[in-house]
Amino acid sequence: MVDDAGPELPEVGRKAAMRDFVAALKSPFTYSWNNLGAVAGLLWGLPVPFFSLLVDVLASGRPFTPSLILERPIRVFFLLHPFLFAVAFGAMGTVRRRQGRTIARLVLTLEKRAAELSGANAKLQELDRLKAEFMANVTHELKTPLVAIRGYAELILDGKLGTFPESQQEGFAIVRRSAERLHRMIDELLEFQKIDGGGLTLAIEEFDLVSDAREAARTFLPQIQEKGIVLHLELPETLTVKADPEKIGRVLLNLLSNAVKFSPPNGNLWMAIRAGERALVRIADEGPGLSDEAQKHLFTRFWQADGSSRRRHGGSGLGLAIVKGILDAHGCAIRISPREGRGTEALFDLPLPAPAAVAEVTP
Ligand SMILES: Nc1ncnc2c1ncn2[C@@H]1O[C@H](COP(=O)(O)OP(=O)(O)O)[C@@H](O)[C@H]1O
Ligand SMILES: [Mg+2]
Incomplete structure (x- = not known):
């Protein structure tokens, strides 16, 4: 929060x-001819x-002499009046000049600060752009060798590259699982970059949410078992439902993965799906649940309840930021x-197709 008291x-x-x-x-300026206040006072x-x-003199009836x-x-006091006025007005002129100078100095300082800030801002924006570009390149480059690792592990496990000793089976299975996990994390990073950069475009269509949900659950069957x-x-x-099937698939995967x-x-x-005015999806577990702190930060990118390097659960801390970005884009x-x-439960809703469209197909 910014304190709005401003500068002193x-x-x-x-x-x-x-x-x-x-x-x-x-100040000598009070008595200077250059001081308009002094001249005006005089x-x-x-x-x-x-x-x-x-x-006074007319009233006395005598001719005027010094x-x-x-x-x-x-009478002396009256005679001094122009000088007294000149000094008083002159002093006010000096005060005004001092105040004017202070303001001018403040304005100059402000202008300098504003220029510095806008320079720093431009630099930050450029750095941000470079970072995004770098991330996009690196994640893309990482995917290529990973596809090869995954592919070959699969070929070996399927026996398509010849027979291999039973004792190596478990090892190759771990290679494949790890490659798949890494692949998912890289996908998460790529997806997040799209959302973060404002480049998320939705391809809205009508699709069966239930078959997508079954598909997502199938992905995790090995871990579940x-x-x-x-x-x-x-x-x-x-x-x-009426949404972007690919993106909603990602939402289901991320929530199920957690x-x-x-x-x-x-x-x-x-995992439950109910239809009301909208489709309602609920995914719940019996895990450690969420602290108040966790509930505050869940959707913050890179945030994890346990962010230590010795944490038990892996992950990038981007899953829920992506979920939120996608559902926000849907207005859900x-x-x-x-x-x-x-444990924890996640609830989100999705729009059903417009009633008019339904009326058309139901006689
Ligand atoms: N079902 C859950 N149970 C307990 N904690 C959760 C659950 N889902 C999310 N969290 C907490 O929120 C954090 C962020 O989740 P997420 O954005 O998916 O990142 P990641 O799964 O990569 O850690 C998790 O690290 C965890 O601390
Ligand atoms: Mg996650």
Whole structure:
């Protein structure tokens, strides 16, 4: 939060004004012909001795002589009036000039700062662009050898490159699984770059959400079996939604991947789809759940509850940032919260096709 108090303002008020005035009395500028205030004060004061002395002398009925002035001290006071006005107005002129200079100095400083900031901003934008370009290149380059590793591991495991000892089976299976995991992470990075750079375009169409959900669940069957997780699918036969099938597939994969990853061994995992005014998807697990802190940061890119290098679960911390980016682009909401009892549940909704379109096909 930015404090809107702004920079410290010069002191204002009667005391400060008096202090400035007294200080101005000591400035030579107060008594200079260049000070318009002083000249104006002098002119302003001139009529005072003229008229006051004239009235005074006329009233006495005697002819005017300079000695008449010294006769009464009040006459001297009247005579000094133009000078008193000149000094008072001159001091005010000096105060004004000082204030003007302070403001000019502040404006100059501000202009300099603004120029510095805009220069720094341009540099940052350029760095950001370079970073995005670098990331895109690196992730793309990483994918090429990975495809080869995955492909060959598969060929070996399928026995297409000849027979190999049984003892190597497990090793090659690990190679393939690891390559697949790395592939998913790279895909996540590429996907995230698209969302982060504002380059996410949706290809909206009508498709069956249920078959996509089954497909996503199938992807994780090996891990589900390995951990002894009990998968509960509560799905209707079919449910047509209007969204980008590829992107929604990514949302399902990311949410399921978290649920599987954080599930305890032999835990329950639910994936349910219900139709109301919209399609409602729920994915829940019996994992460690979410702290208040976690709930605040879930969708922050690169954030993980356990970000330490010795953490038990891998991942990039981008999964949920991508999920949020995709659902935001669809105008859909997501809520991830602790599940009653224990674990975590994710809920999001998707639009159904417009009712008019449905009416057309149903007689
Ligand atoms: N089902 C879940 N149970 C517990 N914690 C979760 C769950 N889903 C997400 N989280 C927390 O949110 C973090 C961010 O998730 P995500 O963006 O998918 O990144 P990643 O899975 O790569 O860590 C996770 O690291 C974890 O701390
Ligand atoms: Mg994840």
